[in-house]
Every structure is written in C-alpha cells, then in structure tokens.
Amino acid sequence: MATLAADFRLALRSFELSLALDVERTVALVGPSGAGKSSVLRVIAGLARPEAGRVDLGGEVWVDVERRVFLSPEERRVGLVFQEYALFPHLSVRQNVAYGGKGRADELLERFGISHLAATRPGELSGGERQRVALARALAREPGVLLLDEPLAALDAHTKAAVRVELEEFLRGLDLPTLIVTHDYEDAVALADTVGVLVEGNLRQLGSPAELVARPADPFVASFTGANLLRGHAERLEDGLTSVRLESGEVVYSTDPARGRVGVVVYPWDVVVGRAQVEDGSALNLLGGEIASVTQIGNRVRVRVGPLTAEVTAASAEKLELVRGGTAFVSFKATGTRLVPLS
Amino acid sequence: MRRALLAWLSFGAATVALAFLALPVVAIFTRVPPGRLVRLLSSGVVTDALVVSAKTTLVAEALILLFGTPLAYLLATRRFPGRVVLVTLVELPLVLPPAVAGIGLLAAFGRSGLLGSTLDAFGLEVTFTQTAVVLAIALVASPLFVRTAIAAFEAVDPDLVAASRTLGAGPSRTFFRVALPLAGGGLVAGAALAFARALGEFGATIMFAGSLRGVTQTLPLAIYQEFSVDFDSALAMGALLVVVSVALLLSLKLILSWQPSRRTSVSLFARSS
Numbered sequence: 001m002a003t004l005a006a007d008f009r010l011a012l013r014s015f016e017l018s019l020a021l022d023v024e025r026t027v028a029l030v031g032p033s034g035a036g037k038s039s040v041l042r043v044i045a046g047l048a049r050p051e052a053g054r055v056d057l058g059g060e061v062w063v064d065v066e067r068r069v070f071l072s073p074e075e076r077r078v079g080l081v082f083q084e085y086a087l088f089p090h091l092s093v094r095q096n097v098a099y100g101g102k103g104r105a106d107e108l109l110e111r112f113g114i115s116h117l118a119a120t121r122p123g124e125l126s127g128g129e130r131q132r133v134a135l136a137r138a139l140a141r142e143p144g145v146l147l148l149d150e151p152l153a154a155l156d157a158h159t160k161a162a163v164r165v166e167l168e169e170f171l172r173g174l175d176l177p178t179l180i181v182t183h184d185y186e187d188a189v190a191l192a193d194t195v196g197v198l199v200e201g202n203l204r205q206l207g208s209p210a211e212l213v214a215r216p217a218d219p220f221v222a223s224f225t226g227a228n229l230l231r232g233h234a235e236r237l238e239d240g241l242t243s244v245r246l247e248s249g250e251v252v253y254s255t256d257p258a259r260g261r262v263g264v265v266v267y268p269w270d271v272v273v274g275r276a277q278v279e280d281g282s283a284l285n286l287l288g289g290e291i292a293s294v295t296q297i298g299n300r301v302r303v304r305v306g307p308l309t310a311e312v313t314a315a316s317a318e319k320l321e322l323v324r325g326g327t328a329f330v331s332f333k334a335t336g337t338r339l340v341p342l343s
Numbered sequence: 344m345r346r347a348l349l350a351w352l353s354f355g356a357a358t359v360a361l362a363f364l365a366l367p368v369v370a371i372f373t374r375v376p377p378g379r380l381v382r383l384l385s386s387g388v389v390t391d392a393l394v395v396s397a398k399t400t401l402v403a404e405a406l407i408l409l410f411g412t413p414l415a416y417l418l419a420t421r422r423f424p425g426r427v428v429l430v431t432l433v434e435l436p437l438v439l440p441p442a443v444a445g446i447g448l449l450a451a452f453g454r455s456g457l458l459g460s461t462l463d464a465f466g467l468e469v470t471f472t473q474t475a476v477v478l479a480i481a482l483v484a485s486p487l488f489v490r491t492a493i494a495a496f497e498a499v500d501p502d503l504v505a506a507s508r509t510l511g512a513g514p515s516r517t518f519f520r521v522a523l524p525l526a527g528g529g530l531v532a533g534a535a536l537a538f539a540r541a542l543g544e545f546g547a548t549i550m551f552a553g554s555l556r557g558v559t560q561t562l563p564l565a566i567y568q569e570f571s572v573d574f575d576s577a578l579a580m581g582a583l584l585v586v587v588s589v590a591l592l593l594s595l596k597l598i599l600s601w602q603p604s605r606r607t608s609v610s611l612f613a614r615s616s
Contacts, residue, residue, distance in 0.1 A: 072508070074508050074509075079509070080506070084502065086503050086506040088503060088521060090524050090525060101511070137510065
C-alpha cells in the first residue's frame with residue numbers, strides 16, 4: 001500500500017492551514033467546525049491550490065509548489081466522498097457509479113449490496129444507501145487514496161449508528177490509504193487507527209485514540225478527546241442491566257440496552273481512582289491495573305490505569321500518590337457507562 | 344371594521360388591475376370573428392412579416408444560446424474583480440430604452456459608425472438588412488437568457504462539479520454531463536423568455552433595420568404599418584402573437600413544474616402549481 005504524503009500551507013479566511021501528514025492506513029482528522037479539515041481534503045484532491053508545499057502518493061507527485069507542479073483533480077488517482085455525498089441527481093445509481101469508471105460499476109454495485117437500486121435516482125435513497133453509492137462511485141475510479149469528508153454528518157442520529165458500523169467494516173477490509181475528516185471524536189475513534197486533532201489549521205496532536213486520551217498534548221485535545229472507548233461483547237441480563245465482556249476478559253455493566261459487539265464509552269471524569277479496591281461503593285464497575293501514565297493538564301491530572309483514563313484533581317493525585325508504574329483501581333458507575341454498537 | 348374595509352379595497356384594486364390586463368387581449372379577439380382572423384392571416388403582408396420574424400428570431404435565438412451559454416457559465420462559476428461590472432453590462436439592454444439600443448447599433452455598425460469603415464472594407468453592409476434585424480433582436484433579448492442562465496448555473500451545487508472532476512472528468516466533460524443538464528430547466532426558461540422578447544422587438548429594429556416588407560419588416564413592424572391602413576389585418580397579426588406568447592408562457596410553466604426537485608431559480612415567473 002502506497003503512502004500519501006501531504007505537507008503544505010494554505011491561507012484560509014482567518015488563519016493559515018499548515019499541515020504535514022503521512023497517511024498509510026486509516027487516519028482521521030478531527031476538530032471543531034471551521035478548523036480547516038475540509039480544506040485539507042480539497043488540497044489533496046486538487047480542488048484547492050496550496051501556497052507552498054508538496055503532496056505525493058507513493059512517489060507520484062501531485063503538488064510541488066516549488067517545482068510548479070499542480071495536477072488537476074481529474075489527473076489524480078483520488079476518491080473523494082463528499083459530506084452530503086454529492087451524487088448526481090439527474091443520473092441513476094448505476095450511472096453515478098459508472099461516471100468514475102464504467103468497467104467496475106456492476107461489480108461495485110454488487111459489492112455494496114445496491115444492485116437492486118441500479119435504476120433508482122439518488123433523491124429516492126436513504127442516507128445509508130446514498131453513502132454506499134458515494135463510496136462505490138469513488139472506488140470506481142480505482143483511486144490510490146480514499147478521502148471521506150464528514151462521512152456520518154449527513155445522517156440522522158438513528159441511521160448514524162448502523163451506518164458507522166457498516167463504514168467501519170468496509171474500511172477495515174479496504175486496502176487503501178484513507179483520510180477521514182470529522183468533527184466527532186467518537187466517529188474518528190471508531191473509524192481510524194490514527195487520529196489527528198486539527199485546530200485553527202494546526203495539527204495539535206497525532207496518535208492512536210488511546211494515546212490521545214491518555215496523554216493529550218494540550219487542554220484542547222484533552223477536552224476534545226473526552227471519552228474512553230473499550231471494546232467488548234454485550235449481553236442483556238435479567239435485571240435490566242447489560243453486561244459487557246471486554247477484550248481483556250473483564251466484565252463491566254451498563255444501564256444501556258445492547259447486544260453483540262459494542263464500544264463501551266466512559267468519560268474520564270466519571271472514573272474514580274483509588275489505591276485500594278473499593279468494597280462498599282455504589283459503582284458497579286471495577287477494574288485494576290498498572291498506572292501507565294500520569295499527565296497534568298492545568299489543575300487536573302489524567303491517569304491511565306490499565307485500559308482506562310481517569311481524570312482527577314491535582315490534589316487527589318498527590319494525596320493518592322499516583323505515579324507511573326504503581327498500581328491503582330478504577331471504578332465507574334453502570335449509569336455513567338454508554339454503549340455504542342460496533343460490528 | 345377597518346379590516347373589512349381594507350379587504351374590500353384590496354379586492355377592488357385587484358379586480359381593476361386584472362380587468363385592465365385582460366381587456367386589450369379580449370378586445371383583439373372580439374372585434375373580428377375568428378374565421379375572418381384566419382383568412383386575414385394569409386394576406387401577403389402578413390405572410391412576408393411572418394417569414395421575416397421566424398427567420399430573424401430563430402437566428403438571433405441561436406446566436407444568443409451559442410454565445411450566451413458560455414458567457415453565463417463563466418460569470419456564474421468564476422469570481423474575479425470586475426465581475427459585477429460585467430454582469431451589469433450583460434443586464435443593461437434589459438433596462439435600456441429600445442430606441443437607445445437602436446441608435447447605439449447605428450453608431451456602432453452604421454456606415455459612418457465605429458465599425459462602419461471596417462465593415463465597408465469587407466464589402467459588408469449591415470444597416471437596413473436582415474442582419475441588422477438579427478443584431479437588434481439579439482442585443483435586446485440576450486439579457487433575458489443570460490441573466491436566467493447565470494442564475495441557473497449558480498444554482499448547480501459546486502460540490503457536484505467538484506465531484507465530477509475528482510471522478511476523472513475534465514472541465515468540458517463536467518460542463519456537458521453535470522452543469523448543463525442540471526441547469527437545463529433554467530436555460531430552457533431563459534431561452535423561452537428571450538424568444539418572446541425577440542419576437543416582440545420593435546424600437547431597436549425600426550431604427551437600425553427599417554421596415555422593408557419581406558426584408559426587415561417583422562410582425563410587430565407590420566402591425567405598426569398596417570394599423571392605419573387595414574386595422575383588421577393588424578388585429579389578426581396581434582392575435583397571432585398573443586397565441587404564440589400564451590403558448591410560450593404555458594410551456595415555460597410546464598417545464599418548471601416538471602423539475603420540482605431541481606433548484607432552477609427562475610424568479611421572473613411564478614410556478615403554476
């Protein structure tokens with residue numbers, strides 16, 4: 001798999017977008033709206049012209065401002081999926097997919113399970129179907145890199161969860177460097193192995209989701225990357241609770257109903273840290289482990305214990321003598337434990 | 344009480360306005376019986392004028408579409424300093440008195456005009472020819488098409504154009520396969536408006552092309568010439584133009600109602616639904 005290397009500067013309305021990024025597998029850029037995320041994709045796709053820098057895919061130069069190289073979009077092997085999908089309303093689903101490349105249209109319709117919609121116009125499709133058509137169309141071009149602009153933002157909350165599972169599955173089986181931009185940290189974590197936080201045109205931090213939560217580079221990243229995400233298998237219990245067997249083998253509980261593969265979302269400020277196992281607390285979920293890191297952010301301290309990051313006050317951290325390498329127990333309530341479906 | 348009075352007043356005003364708009368059209372059709380109207384249309388003056396009108400209007404329309412479409416596309420999709428000035432220039436003939444358009448054309452293409460000596464050198468004579476009719480019509484009718492076409496191209500989602508490019512289509516393929524079909528409804532509407540305006544052109548034509556029967560005398564010019572000689576014949580031509588205008592207007596509304604999902608913003612006419 002080739003690597004997409006982008007390193008460029010582009011002046012936006014109120015700030016400058018300046019980015020150096022290598023996309024090997026799946027990278028998600030996450031940040032508030034207006035952070036310049038979409039502009040990154042536009043530069044890579046050839047829809048915006050940077051003032052300085054380079055973009056290349058495995059040595060194939062797409063942009064080199066110094067050497068006056070700027071390939072137009074149609075000359076780049078790029079698949080861009082737009083936020084609102086940008087399906088051609090006057091063409092059928094099949095014609096939309098064939099627009100990028102005639103040869104593979106039928107194969108792609110089949111692969112995405114939309115063969116039965118081939119003659120339908122985009123206006124009659126559901127949000128999830130539109131996304132599948134947009135993905136199929138982008139792949140018909142046989143791109144060397146896939147770009148997704150807010151792939152889940154156009155969907156209502158109800159469809160979003162299901163489409164996210166679908167998209168995650170699709171991306172895992174895809175053998176292409178993929179760059180996703182999203183304003184939703186949870187989506188980024190669910191879809192990508194590497195997450196970059198982009199604020200006002202600057203990449204504040206790039207790392208695995210666990211790294212970002214455990215050792216945020218600055219307070220913004222800390223507040224933005226709020227949640228812990230654990231993976232496990234959920235089962236409904238008789239008493240209305242849901243038990244989740246985590247990948248580590250431990251079991252936690254949630255009041256959210258769910259079944260099958262789920263992501264367990266816990267916010268660091270909902271996690272209580274102690275040096276001894278709490279016997280009589282009301283928190284149902286109890287995990288223990290080695291303290292992997294202790295990071296001070298302002299008057300708060302982020303502590304990573306086993307698979308979880310907790311946030312405590314600086315005073316508590318001092319009192320509990322939380323240091324790297326020590327052991328600690330973390331507890332959190334079933335009522336504060338969110339379950340999100342995964343594939 | 345005051346509300347009831349206001350309602351009656353506005354109802355009264357609406358009635359007067361509608362009656363005023365309908366009366367001339369009704370009068371054209373009531374004065375002469377329909378059978379005689381049709382017979383009058385076969386007179387020499389009328390058929391000559393009809394042929395001149397049909398020829399010049401169709402040629403002018405073709406020129407407007409051929410040159411106006413790329414112009415509208417560029418003005419709709421490019422942002423550059425001075426764009427507002429160019430758009431105003433395009434719209435100017437819309438508000439320009441036709442007599443001014445006529446004198447302007449004479450000053451430009453007339454024998455002693457700006458391009459007169461150049462045209463002379465090529466042995467070309469424009470004034471008082473059918474070419475002059477075409478030029479006068481095209482000048483006056485073009486803004487109706489170009490303005491509507493700009494609006495139609497602007498209504499095409501830029502993401503769709505960008506999507507086409509990232510899918511491997513160059514600018515011209517993108518224009519023909521995405522922009523043109525999506526702006527189609529608006530373009531057709533603009534073309535119909537320009538056609539109606541071209542068919543009715545009077546002032547600029549009579550000044551720049553004159554009113555020579557069989558050469559430059561279009562239907563409106565023939566009506567003007569006939570009304571003092573043979574009023575019924577002028578009425579017949581009037582009736583013909585009313586029928587054509589109504590047909591144009593109805594087909595325009597039909598086209599717009601066929602494309603309810605597309606945002607073709609033709610603000611000049613309300614939809615008929």
